[in-house]
Amino acid sequence: MLRQVPACCTFPAVHILLIEDDTEAARVLVKGLSESGYTVDHAADGREGLARALAGRFDLIVTDRMLPHIDGLGIIQQLRRARLATPVLVLSALGTVDDRIRGLKAGGDDYLTKPFAFAELLARIEALLRRRPSATESTVLRVADLEFDLLARKVTRAGQEIELTAREQKLLEFLMRREGQVVTRTMLLEGVWDLHFDPQSNLVDVHISRLRQAIDRGAERLLIHTVRGSGYVLREEEE
């Protein structure tokens, strides 16, 4: 079976700074990220991490929350004070809902609780790297022959209108805005339903399969694809 290669690799040499004091975990992460096509620098404590982050030009910083000398949230504060807008993904062993909310409020762009699936980390890194404000905010999203008129809240496939509930529209919008990116179940729960915890049921799968029925049924080319072990991706390509 072939592994999905993330779309990250279309960017020339993306630089990531990983600040993590657990050297063993860091080693595996650096290896995994390098294999996925990223250039990774590793800092083993908060002070070194902050110095590197301020000096180098990184596209993204992945930092542990609890670090020697300066903790992850402290690093974010210093960066923002220095007017550096580099996106930061916070990794944390603290996992209560409050911790996550507090972490996000402190200026982190995303928050991931350890232990996490590597695929989840990759998907979130990709999402943060792509999250650049587009110059013109278009009011119609288009992927292949699928169109979503955001103002009229109207979805059409090959000119044929598709009836969707408000939540299904939201789900579709979330996927279309991230065309070609892997979106995990957790990301969908957070982004579409604003739920920052993992229900045990296969909720997302059921909702995706309903959306897929509405969008892809009878269509020649499927748009919503399942990425094994990761999540889903919406793109114009046959599986």
Next chain:
Amino acid sequence: MKEGRRWGGLFNTSAFRMSMGYTLLVTLAVCVTLGSTFLLTQSIIQGDVDLILDTELKSLENEYVRSGIPGVTEEINLRIDSWGRIGAVYMLAGPKFDRLAGNVTNWPFDGAPTEPWPEFRIESIEPGQRSVHPVRTAVRKLPNGDWLLVGTDMSQDRRYVRTFQIATLWGIGLSILAAAIAGFSFSFRLARRVGDVTVTCVRIMSGEQGHRLPVAGNSDEFDALATSVNRVLDRLEEQTRTLRATFDSVAHDLRAPLHRLRTRMDAVLRLPALEPGIREPVESALREVDRLQRTLATLLQIALAESGAPLASPAPVDVGELADELVELFEPVARERGLTLTGRADHGVIVEGNRQLLAQLITNLLENALKYVPAGGRIEVAVKRLADRADLVISDNGPGMQSEERQRAGQPFARVGQHSGLESSGLGLSLVSAIARLHRARLTLEDNAPGLRAIVSLPAVEAQLSPESSSRSISA
């Protein structure tokens, strides 16, 4: 209204009842003391007068024995003319009460008086004013049948007694007033200080752990009480902090190895050309790691909620809307399992809380129902506003729970049911109970006959937001 309730509250305090009793006691004591003093003084004055009258009467009788009627007459005239007693009245009368001598013109009584100290009044017209003098007398029948009367003008004494009486009444009145004021202010101050303690305790219970009882600094018993309660609170806060630190380090110490384990297994799965015979067991081990991690997260969340740490940054949450969103989220899953899931939620039912935790609470109750209700069953989620409470009710017509199971389910860390094959069912309900506690809500599990009915009764926020302002958009 609030003021009235406060005063009503004051009347209900034991301090007020005690001070009422104290006031009554003081009143009684003052009445007895001053009243008996008054009566005693009055009788002493009267006794003095009576003694004088008796003495004079006796000396006149002796005079009669010594020198007969002429002697008595002479003695009486002598006494009237000399500067003797002030206001003295004498009369010697014949057997028919006709005047023989003395400074009273007519016999003042109707025949012989029966009482021992008869009294009569003399009207005197002095220049400018007319006054009435009460006269107390002693009357004796002399052996020859004549009548002898000795009296004293009592108006001076009566004035004293009257003044004394007024003073006594004023004394009693003022003492009662003073006792009442003292008692009332005492009970008011007592009620206020106890009230301060109550208010502080309520604030601490609602999560403001930094609060302490006020110490007035006059080292009375209240200060002693406040100081020791504050010491207990310090201790509790320290324990909470220690507990929290322990949770954090446990979380870190357990998660770090779990994280390394998961990262390595992930790395194995990413190896190219991995044999299916290896991939499958590693994937299943990975699922176990995830399950372990989820259980750990739930345990920590429960422990944190039960540690008494306050809810971090509570915000208004529309439970009705949240319930509807979750019903919408779970509905397809329920339908897939052949269950009917319906929502009947009032919108605009606002509670102060954490949206994520409340969502977790509803999710756990729903997943519990999904797990146990067999195909064909019904699950209903309702949110109702009842006076100052918001009731979230999740009911099903599944197998339900034994009544003792229902009671135990609310307790922290209680595992319910012998369904060992199902994953952490008891933990799910413990988390529900912990989140309910964090939100100062009552969790009740009832028999839905058949099935289970879980009622989470949350304290609702008074002001209802308009539907526009309460509906929140979820950022994509």
